[in-house]
Amino acid sequence: MKKWEYFTAPLLIHNTKQILDTFGEDGWELVQVVPGPNPENLVAYFKREKQS
Template sequence: MQKWEYATVPLLVHVTKAILDQWGQDGWELVQVVPSPTNPDNLVAYMKRPIA
């Protein structure tokens, strides 16, 4: 059975692509982007990658 690890990543609007590109280079897959629970003006990315 595949096992996964997860991460939550704060996204800065002016560098969102760079942040996601870097995490993607490290093997992370974007699952969802949602407003931050503490400040809806900020975004949070939920990421996952398989555990080897």
């Protein structure tokens, strides 16, 4: 059975592509984006398979 690890990160609207590309290069898969504490911020939820 696969095991997963999870990570949340702030996602600034003006720099979205660069942030997502960086996490993708590290093996993180974007699961969901939700509104952050103010209108200029979002919160991104990521997952990746846990390495043994």
